[in-house]
Amino acid sequence: MDTPHDTYDLITTPLTPALLRGALDVERTAHGLLPHRLPARARAQNTDGQLAMAESQPAGVRLALRTRATAVELDTLPTKRVYGGLPRPDGTYDLLVDGTLAAQGTVAGGSTLTVDLARGTFEHAEGQPGTVRFTGLPAVDKDVEIWLPHNETTELVALRTDAPVEPARASGRPVWLHHGSSISHGSDAASPTATWPALAASLGGADLVNMGFGGGALLDPFTARGMRDTPADLVSVKIGINVVNGDLMRMRAFGPAVHGFLDTVREGHPAVPLLVVSPILCPIHEDTPGPCAPDPASLGGGQIRFIATGDPAETAYGKLTLRTLRDELARIVAQRAADDPHLHYLDGRELYGEADFAELPLPDALHPDAAAHRRIGERFAGRVFGPGGAFAP
Template identity: 65%
Template structure:
């Protein structure tokens, strides 16, 4: 199987491709998105609905919820060639090295079958010091996969987790059908930039995707970089989203944004869980604390970016002496989450707690350090995903299949 790119959405000219079929991009072939929007170019997947987006004016949230982490096209076909026209919005940071282009990954019958990037696209240049962002318009590009077998097969195209992606057109050289219902359970997950994808090298390499694939479940990923903040509108979205399994990863963004104090934190956690329980009263619900992160284990936020000539890194600006007064650290939050979930579990047997250091702890940090001091790389994601699959979905875990 080969994958290659064209710079524009012109139809291919190979002699072995004679007829191309364009399939409308509709919810029936779009998975992992909460909502989709018609744009001037095509379809823009969203991971928060419009009513929720209106309740927060944070431009970072607007960007991250539109980045399609965990979103994929899924269909059944005998096609030997597939083309997807897209208009991505790529990110650039003033003073930082250029970001690599986002990766599109092809799965055939659940197995990796190709990787590609899209040429062209918009570029959003962000100046962290000035607090400004400018979008430079670009052109539609084509991602192309060829050399597939002519047998009937399930095809998935996973979209880049870090690039807003407008889906313009889907073309195949054989008809597209809906994927039959495989009876898989739906796992709804909310978390921070690590759940969003952070430094993973592709959309199926982020830890929630790895855990979902290993455990045979359908992922709906509400990992929102910088925005796992116990927002009430996110809880209401989770309340209203059909799911068989739910997890909430809480901690790092509350610390590195220095958003609240301990007095506000505990009631906010209770309120978030109460709202989810309004729509999912008995669904297995797993509360997960932060993975190990040395710069914030015992030092409060806020967090600041450090730019140098080679890489981006982070440092915490808070004073550990302020912790007794209510400033939050990862250890403070872990202790409080453990207490809250134990208290609630007395009346809610389907509520569970997982210490994030069991997914990635001090020993894992020694083996796979956080490249920027905050986010794991692909090896770190693999470790977290494998551990989560074992601890949550494995025998005796809160998400294990009941016999």
């Protein structure tokens, strides 16, 4: 749906935070607006380049408009990631009309962020904005959402339409605030509305605020405070894979960190349903601690794969594996639930377990592919939003 804009008259609408959903903060840059998924205070306390990159990638962030427009143009400045000299595909923009996917597009060019996984370095090169265009929309009053690429930092530069726009009306759906790792962020999902949390929110009738951060679900206090201060009707935290593959703490520190994180979230959400989800199956880390590292044999090839480099014998000294971590999470939630009737637990292997791995293996040994994202999202919706689930009406 890409048509030269000189075939119709366009109105430029100023981009403001009122047009956005799913962002915790919006920064005004030299180019326009940059959505963030961590508030400014949290970003000021973070020194990790990986988390800084992840929180600026707008997973779950969308423009939400009410309009009769048949044509929409959005100028953006994307930042494309390059790993090991291999550029990734351009990020996808999903256009929804009255909640139904109507079109998809991309923006070519933009800035680049070259990531050296072996050295842990980042190199940024400035680029130029581009445009995604959608035409042929029905000439009636409708809700239009443009979901931004979940894996591509996106500065919003200009919005043009052939009819006036206003912010979309409140949906009346419950707001679901979710925190997790790269899997919740949407790594390897087909598009921004096809990440498992976006799918689950759509099936469950909820408005998603996605605080899934690739490599960044590490029980950081500033993330907990960000969740505490974000209005929500439903809250979930998916804890574990980054704690294991980052190898940042042992069992002695893990339990108190979980308690502290949940205590902080509860300060802002004392009585809403709060769901703790343990990791999905990941065979490389089920019984082998971190750290996780790129498999040297895969660097420079078409598919980077990951390996666990820890020693299983060290679990006796408190090193974490997914198996030991799940046991501790279940214990902590059971303990707290005695005084918190709205606290719930879900074993992540109910969303993706051994049978799923046999059918839909993790391509890089760490992240689900697009088909597995759909399965996880559908299962989460059924188990959590469905009858008897933690988020059931």
